[in-house]
Amino acid sequence: MSSNDGQTSRRDFLATTLALAPLAVTVVGQTAAQSINGEQLPSSSPAPDHPSVPDYRPSYFTSAEWAFINAACARIIPADEHGPGAVELGVPQYIDRQMGTPWADGGIWYMQGPFFAGAPEFGYQSQLTPKQQYRMGIKAIDTLCHERLNMPFVALTAAQQDDVLKQIEKGSLTSTELPLSTFFSGFLLRNVMEGYFGDPMYGGNKDMAAWKMIGYPGVRADYLEWVGQAKPYPYGPVSIYGKRG
Amino acid sequence: MSRPARNRWLIAGLGLIAAATVVVSAVVYHVPDPAISPALTHRTPDATRGEYIAVLGDCAFCHTETAGPSYAGGRAFSTPLGTIYSSNITPDRDTGIGAYTLADFVRVMRLGVKPDGTRLYPAMPYTAYAKVADEDLQDLFAYVQSDIAPLPVASRATHIPWPLSIRWPLALWNAAFHDDSRFVTDGSKDSQWNRGAYLVQGLAHCGTCHTPRGIFFEEKDLRGRSNLYLSGSGLDATSPINLRGNSGDGLGRWSTADIATLLKSGRSEHSAVTGTMADAVRHSTQYMTDQDVTSIAIYVKSLSPAPEHGRASFVASDSTMSTIMAGSERSPGGRIYLDSCAACHRLSGSGENSTFPTLAGNPSVLSSDPSSLIGVILEGGRVPSTAAAPSGLAMPGFGWRYSDADIAALATFTRSSWGNNAPPVTAAKVAGIRDQLRSGRPDH
Numbered sequence: 104m105s106s107n108d109g110q111t112s113r114r115d116f117l118a119t120t121l122a123l124a125p126l127a128v129t130v131v132g133q134t135a136a137q138s139i140n141g142e143q144l145p146s147s148s149p150a151p152d153h154p155s156v157p158d159y160r161p162s163y164f165t166s167a168e169w170a171f172i173n174a175a176c177a178r179i180i181p182a183d184e185h186g187p188g189a190v191e192l193g194v195p196q197y198i199d200r201q202m203g204t205p206w207a208d209g210g211i212w213y214m215q216g217p218f219f220a221g222a223p224e225f226g227y228q229s230q231l232t233p234k235q236q237y238r239m240g241i242k243a244i245d246t247l248c249h250e251r252l253n254m255p256f257v258a259l260t261a262a263q264q265d266d267v268l269k270q271i272e273k274g275s276l277t278s279t280e281l282p283l284s285t286f287f288s289g290f291l292l293r294n295v296m297e298g299y300f301g302d303p304m305y306g307g308n309k310d311m312a313a314w315k316m317i318g319y320p321g322v323r324a325d326y327l328e329w330v331g332q333a334k335p336y337p338y339g340p341v342s343i344y345g346k347r348g
Numbered sequence: 349m350s351r352p353a354r355n356r357w358l359i360a361g362l363g364l365i366a367a368a369t370v371v372v373s374a375v376v377y378h379v380p381d382p383a384i385s386p387a388l389t390h391r392t393p394d395a396t397r398g399e400y401i402a403v404l405g406d407c408a409f410c411h412t413e414t415a416g417p418s419y420a421g422g423r424a425f426s427t428p429l430g431t432i433y434s435s436n437i438t439p440d441r442d443t444g445i446g447a448y449t450l451a452d453f454v455r456v457m458r459l460g461v462k463p464d465g466t467r468l469y470p471a472m473p474y475t476a477y478a479k480v481a482d483e484d485l486q487d488l489f490a491y492v493q494s495d496i497a498p499l500p501v502a503s504r505a506t507h508i509p510w511p512l513s514i515r516w517p518l519a520l521w522n523a524a525f526h527d528d529s530r531f532v533t534d535g536s537k538d539s540q541w542n543r544g545a546y547l548v549q550g551l552a553h554c555g556t557c558h559t560p561r562g563i564f565f566e567e568k569d570l571r572g573r574s575n576l577y578l579s580g581s582g583l584d585a586t587s588p589i590n591l592r593g594n595s596g597d598g599l600g601r602w603s604t605a606d607i608a609t610l611l612k613s614g615r616s617e618h619s620a621v622t623g624t625m626a627d628a629v630r631h632s633t634q635y636m637t638d639q640d641v642t643s644i645a646i647y648v649k650s651l652s653p654a655p656e657h658g659r660a661s662f663v664a665s666d667s668t669m670s671t672i673m674a675g676s677e678r679s680p681g682g683r684i685y686l687d688s689c690a691a692c693h694r695l696s697g698s699g700e701n702s703t704f705p706t707l708a709g710n711p712s713v714l715s716s717d718p719s720s721l722i723g724v725i726l727e728g729g730r731v732p733s734t735a736a737a738p739s740g741l742a743m744p745g746f747g748w749r750y751s752d753a754d755i756a757a758l759a760t761f762t763r764s765s766w767g768n769n770a771p772p773v774t775a776a777k778v779a780g781i782r783d784q785l786r787s788g789r790p791d792h
Binding site for chain 1: 532669673674675684688690691694695696728744745749750754
């Protein structure tokens with residue numbers, strides 16, 4: 104027991120420290136701009152701008168998977184009286200784009216064994232990469248839908264889709280292929296929220312609509328002068344690329 | 349005209365040309381006498397004092413390539429003619445100045461003429477070092493010859509296309525513009541003022557950057573005879589500010605202590621040095637004694653205002669702040685300021701004491717030539733880490749985020765807000781600075 108614990112926590116420690124390594128590489132690997140005073144300053148420019156586009160073609164997901172992602176997004180954050188839904192804001196594009204990052208291949212994690220089903224506080228312990236989670240997770244959900252309702256997930260009614268997703272989240276609908284609740288909470292749901300509320304440069308949050316909905320001013324990062332003023336903040340949001348919503 | 353008459357003219361013309369050639373060659377090939385006081389032969393040079401003179405003169409920065417060995421030369425300087433490189437001034441006999449005599453050294457420091465008669469480009473500030481006293485040069489020479497390790501590093505050839513690469517015309521430039529007089533003490537001023545004037549005009553060579561230049565690239569005043577001296581310039585995509593007493597773009601509203609603190613630490617309560625001024629502080633002024641920086645500050649503070657015509661003014665005003673607070677700031681420049689600058693420099697443009705410079709009334713913002721302002725917006729900057737203030741606070745660059753027109757609007761906003769009143773900045777000016785900074789990069 105104690106030796107197991109020792110290994111697990113060491114693995115977790117490694118996973119956390121290694122997760123930081125790519126960060127260090129990105130900072131160092133940036134094209135170092137020469138400042139006017141001859142001192143090397145790291146370039147402050149971010150990754151390229153990839154806002155959502157109307158005719159997006161997925162590069163990782165198959166057409167069946169793409170249909171699933173769109174259907175799931177539409178149920179997780181539907182358009183309603185509060186604001187636009189995840190699909191309108193480009194969240195499926197965000198998720199597909201994430202599949203092209205080192206994260207999607209587990210490239211920023213320690214991904215060698217041993218693999219244990221650790222307690223939740225030890226963090227993600229599976230050997231499945233995020234890409235594999237999506238590929239296997241979507242397939243498993245569709246298999247379950249076929250077994251029970253004889254239809255793929257995308258063909259279900261909205262109410263049926265909500266029911267399937269809720270049961271998966273609660274852990275009452277499971278698969279022998281992979282822990283479905285981990286796929287749902289740890290990947291699908293999390294990535295939908297990221298895409299919806301993240302910066303538009305990553306493909307979601309089109310026109311900063313999610314920020315406008317909650318009154319978030321974006322990367323302006325500072326409203327000190329308005330603190331203590333009994334009126335709403337008067338300016339719309341701004342994105343990392345300096346666009347205004 | 350008759351044939352003999354024409355011949356006479358021809359002969360006279362040739363004679364004139366020949367005479368001119370003689371005069372020109374006399375100027376060009378003459379290896380001038382450096383005029384050292386005979387008393388020096390009886391003086392024992394002090395190399396330790398010489399080391400401090402090297403700090404005052406900032407020799408190490410220019411004569412060391414980035415990350416290269418100290419004093420071995422090779423730092424690139426882009427000039428309007430092309431790129432030139434500083435020389436190896438370690439005492440190596442073949443590649444450095446190990447074979448120099450004191451007279452050779454003084455000649456090169458005051459006249460820009462090497463022992464073999466080769467002329468230096470005035471990128472080496474001999475135009476200012478001419479003011480330096482014999483004893484100081486003697487001590488400096490002793491330091492360079494005895495305390496620096498000789499390094500065999502061949503000096504790099506200049507990248508200047510022929511025929512501009514021919515150096516002898518520099519002799520004519522010297523004849524026309526070089527002032528080889530020594531610093532003259534002003535008996536009507538106290539010794540601290542005189543010490544400050546001596547340093548500013550000589551070793552610290554503030555004028556090479558801060559004095560405006562004429563069409564032949566000559567400094568318009570080398571020893572403070574007119575109110576153009578140190579009145580601000582535009583140089584290599586930077587704009588060294590007006591150091592005279594003007595209350596808008598000059599140091600009129602600064603105290604002597606503000607100036608001394610800035611030279612010592614790279615920042616004052618309300619501003620910070622950027623660009624080439626940060627180099628001057630990083631490598632030279634921070635190591636000056638408190639007495640010397642105070643003397644410099646006293647001298648600079650005594651300079652009368654430069655001609656006001658066309659210069660910026662500043663009268664503090666809070667209307668910019670109230671417009672923004674009311675939610676009615678609509679100008680493109682004001683909106684960019686709100687989005688990208690206010691987090692540090694605040695809506696009031698007053699920054700945070702000793703952390704983020706005040707932009708309201710900042711001479712660098714109000715400078716007639718806005719190059720430094722544009723440069724810092726495009727590429728950001730880092731306050732030099734000094735013994736007096738170690739934190740090297742940085743400002744990120746915004747060149748990637750905004751177009752030339754955006755940056756022109758932003759610069760114009762900062763020059764016309766909070767009481768700042770300086771002329772607008774054009775997108776063409778921003779494009780020019782962007783190009784210059786890009787081509788100044790080593791990877792270019």
